Amino acid sequence: MTAPALARTSDDLIKAEEPVLAHNYHPLPVVVARAEGTWVEDVEGRRYLDMLAGYSALNFGHRHPALVEAAHRQLDRLTLTSRAFHNDQLAGFAGRLAALTGLDMVLPMNTGAEAVESGIKVARKWAYDVKGVPADRATIVVAAENFHGRTTTIVSFSTDETARSGFGPFAPGFRIVPYDDLAALEEAVDETTAAVLIEPIQGEAGVIIPNDGYLTAVRELTRRKGCLFIADEIQSGLGRTGRTLAVEHEDVVPDMLLLGKALGGGIVPVSAVVARREVLGVLHPGEHGSTFGGNPLAAAVGTAVIELLETGEFQQRAAELGVVLRDGLGELVGRGVLGFRARGLWAGVDIDPAIGTGREVSERLMREGVLVKDTHGSTIRLAPPLTVTAEELRSALAALERVLGS
Known part of the structure; x- marks a missing residue:
């Protein structure tokens, strides 16, 4: 009888990719195993708020x-x-x-x-x-x-x-x-x-x-x-x-x-x-x-x-919740955020380079349970599913505030 396969940790799975996958991406060190709505879960069961939505591929959330x-x-x-x-x-x-x-x-x-x-x-x-x-x-x-x-x-x-x-x-x-x-x-x-x-x-x-x-x-x-x-x-x-x-x-x-x-x-x-x-x-x-x-x-x-x-529901949600996103980011300008650009539920946020690169800030946010992705220099992108709630947005912004102040 074949022995059951041992559960593999995130570290195990990331290391297993190294010899067999082309190195054309540099993903954050999180291994997603399950997802629903605005939340994903890694193989250890840790939950993260998805503030990237697959670069807008997941506008309607995971598994709508x-x-x-x-x-x-x-x-x-x-x-x-x-x-x-x-x-x-x-x-x-x-x-x-x-x-x-x-x-x-x-x-x-x-x-x-x-x-x-x-x-x-x-x-x-x-x-x-x-x-x-x-x-x-x-x-x-x-x-x-x-x-x-x-x-x-x-x-x-x-x-x-x-x-x-x-x-x-x-x-x-x-x-x-x-x-x-x-x-x-x-x-x-x-x-x-x-x-x-x-x-x-x-x-x-x-x-x-x-x-x-x-x-x-x-x-x-x-x-x-x-x-x-x-x-x-x-x-x-x-x-x-x-x-x-x-x-x-x-x-x-x-x-x-x-x-x-x-x-x-x-x-x-x-x-x-x-x-x-x-x-x-x-x-x-x-x-x-x-x-x-x-x-x-x-x-x-x-x-x-x-x-x-x-139905127009998702366009309306993006417009209304975009105000929450803009207001929250506005409060962080001068407190680690040099500036930002936002329209609807989409924002590019320029972090003070003295605080870290975009990659470093993304990794710190990951440890806070929020997933974003960097782009050039010290800029990060926020693009949550359009199903996100105001409370979830404020939670993500609070995590960013903590990361900027740490």
């Missing part, structure tokens, strides 16, 4: 009942057909996502980076077929400090040397301008420009929010110059900022949206390019695809996500 039920229901029926055949979930998903975003057509994919890559391909095809840009001359204008993924094409227009170094040669066809700089953008756009691709709020850069009117001006400029406005809402979209989409804070409708993360409800990877009909209409059979893109399990979960957003 409606999403788990939708997944279970679909698992009992059909999981994958590939796009070689139709399935009975995809039309409903695409139709409701188009309606939610105010656009026309959907190209379903899996990951955020795949949505960005797909958006780039579609923009180039549109430039050649519709705008009349000469073959292989199309350009796309992007913003410095962007984060759109880590594929070889995407790192070609990154300004993060950690993401770029050692991965060349880089793909041509991109022009980089400073974020929130309309004069630089105006100068960069010319007759070869297929699209301007930006994040309405730059997440990885530290939740950088542009000046009021910037998105409106980008929309006007791209319309005037005859190119597409592509908004990467993979982190900022689907309720995070207090609106369904971050561009809605300026009542802007781009030509193309890139969505992901929360679209899969923290259950399956789901992403999508959503665009005007005349933009996505440039694709023809065989020109682009994905075996798993639009699979019935993903479509069923994605539809359940859309149903949650259609």
Whole structure:
């Protein structure tokens, strides 16, 4: 009879990863075994308040009942057909996502980076077929400090040397301008420009929010110059900022949206390019695809996500609880916090470097039972599930206050 396996500690499991996993991440030293709502539990049974929500992939919390039920229901029926055949979930998903975003057509994919890559391909095809840009001359204008993924094409227009170094040669066809700089953008756009691709709020850069009117001006400029406005809402979209989409804070409708993360409800990877009909209409059979893109399990979960957003409840929660978050962070400015940027339930917090790096502060918060993640330097990001309560937010802020004072 085989002896039962011994329980493995967090330290055991972290050490077991070392020889068999590529070292492309540097996670906090916590091993999550269970989760529900806004809370996770490690293998020893310690509980932590999740203030990261999978970089917004878990906008509706861990294992939201409606999403788990939708997944279970679909698992009992059909999981994958590939796009070689139709399935009975995809039309409903695409139709409701188009309606939610105010656009026309959907190209379903899996990951955020795949949505960005797909958006780039579609923009180039549109430039050649519709705008009349000469073959292989199309350009796309992007913003410095962007984060759109880590594929070889995407790192070609990154300004993060950690993401770029050692991965060349880089793909041509991109022009980089400073974020929130309309004069630089105006100068960069010319007759070869297929699209301007930006994040309405730059997440990885530290939740950088542009000046009021910037998105409106980008929309006007791209319309005037005859190119597409592509908004990467993979982190900022689907309720995070207090609106369904971050561009809605300026009542802007781009030509193309890139969505992901929360679209899969923290259950399956789901992403999508959503665009005007005349933009996505440039694709023809065989020109682009994905075996798993639009699979019935993903479509069923994605539809359940859309149903949650259609109520407006989560957008309202993010807006109202965002005030609690901003007020709490405001009280810490000058007491270890140099400054912060927040919109809805999303904040980048600049810690006094004398107190520690972002990584060190994140580790101290972990020991206080709160999970966040650092970004550049001494900046940490807060992005709790939209199901968080005011009491939980205040508890996390109290933990940050303790860490800053220790």
